Amino acid sequence: MIKTRLAKSFIAVLALLPVLAFGADRVGDFSLLDQQGYFHSMSWYDDHHAVALLVQANGSQATQDALSEYLALRDQYDSQGIEFFMLNPMGLNNRDDVAAEQTRLGVDMPVLMDDAQVISxxxxxxxxxxxxxxxxKSFTVEFRGPVGPEFVQALTAVVAGEAVSNTVVATTGSPVTYAYKMATVSYEQDIAPIIADNCAKCHREAGIAPFALNSHAVAQGWSPMIREVVMTKRMPPAQVDPHIGDFSNDMNLQDSEVQKLFSWIDAGSPKDGATDPLALLTWPESEWAFGEPDLIIEIPPQAVPATGVYPVSPSWT
Ligand code: HEC
Structure with a gap:
């Protein structure tokens, strides 16, 4: 009896271990546009030891105080596999003002603009x-704190492939607030309409996407993956920079829609309301989402050998 109990508690401890060891700091991959409109995806830097992100806000004394040492560290560590960025978490959608502030301060460094604030x-x-x-590579935070001696220690450690000893150091700066976290989000009222308007035209039965987002249960099941593809801007596909021009049929999510999706997913993707709007969606019978085409070219069946080198048709060369 005692033995079984011991074994059970041992298994329970083992089951907790991965969470304790890796769970707390895993942020996930993410992609953001900088103040100039350039796209940066963190996984592009997986040949680097680390990406450094200095939290920037216009007019922030704390940012300005950290700048000269941060820029000096970039000059020193850039060639040693550390990529240096700044990150604006303020959610003010003020890319041009941030670009102007960088020019005023004489700083030539991309500021990742987290307009929806969910990455920050x-x-x-x-x-x-x-x-x-x-x-x-692991999408985890290895160090956070002020630009100072502990940060330099952390840089030295990651460049040497060693663990950072002092991973969290208190910082004095202006607080960053996340007002959107205060609002309650409803699946029926908020989330289902976002998915219906932005995802379900492809993610439906007989749609071009690999699974149909046609019920709360499916959306909940896919939630971790939905979080990931939204964080990396992979979905909706073919996003265009919303700061430039006004594209019809563009596929960007609004910042508020991204915030609602994240709040809902972080709360465990709960269901509320009497109806499931995703299950009630109907789609035209036609396989042509944009109406009947003017011309349909039927291609005769082709026989392609299972192995070997296929002779190139003369018309292709
Ligand atoms: C224009 C069509 C289209 C729209 C709109 C669209 N998707 Fe997709 N989605 C696809 C296709 C095609 C794939 C499979 C190819 C791929 O993974 O890139 C896919 C794959 C996915 C995957 C799986 C990714 C993976 O790596 O396997 C997720 C999750 C997803 N979409 C979520 C969403 C969400 C959430 C939205 C709305 C915010 C959305 N999609 C909007 C077409 C679309």
């Missing part, structure tokens, strides 16, 4: 002037 929230950004060392 996931990173745990709480203060301006704080610096993060993010691992672009």
């Amino acid at each position: 929230e996931a990173l745990g950004v709480g203060k301006t002037g704080e610096v993060f060392l993010y691992n672009p």
Whole structure:
């Protein structure tokens, strides 16, 4: 009896271990546009030891105080496999003002503009002037704190392939707030309409996407993956920079829609309301989403050998 209990508690401890060891700091991959409109995806830097992110806000004394040392560290560590960025978590959609501030301060460094704030929230950004060392392979935070001796120690450690000893150091800067976290989000009223308008035209029975988002249960099951594809801007596909021009049929989510999706997913993707709007969606019978085409070219069946080198048709050369 005692033995069984012991074995059970041992298994329970083992089951907890991965969570304790890796769960707390895993942020996930993410992609953001900078103040100039350039796209940066963290997984692009997986040949680097780490990505450094200094929390920037216009007019922040803490950011300005950290700048000269941060830029000097970039000059020193850039060639040693550390990529240096700044990150604006303020959610003000003020890319041009941030570009102007960078010019005023004479700083030539991309500022990742987190207009929807969800990346900063996931990173745990709480203060301006704080610096993060993010691992672009494991998508975890290796260090957070002020630009100072502990940050330099952390840089030295990750470059040497060693664990960072002092991973969290308190920072004094202006607080960063996440007002959207205050609002309650409803599946029936908020989430289902977002998915219906932005995803379900492809993610439906006989749609071009590999699974149909046609019920709460499916959306809940896919939630971790939905979070990931939205964080990396992979879905909806073919997003165009919303700051440039006005594209008809563009596929961007609004910042508020991204915030609602994240709040809902982080709460466990709960169901509320009497109806499931996704299950009630109907789609035209026709296989042509944009109406009947003017011309349909039927291609005769082709026989392709299972192995070997296929002779190139003369008309292709
Ligand atoms: C224009 C059509 C289209 C729209 C709109 C669309 N998707 Fe997709 N989605 C696809 C296709 C095609 C794939 C499979 C290819 C791929 O993974 O890139 C896919 C794959 C996915 C995957 C799986 C990714 C993987 O790596 O396996 C998720 C999750 C997803 N979509 C979520 C969404 C969400 C959430 C939305 C709305 C915010 C959305 N999609 C909007 C077409 C679309």
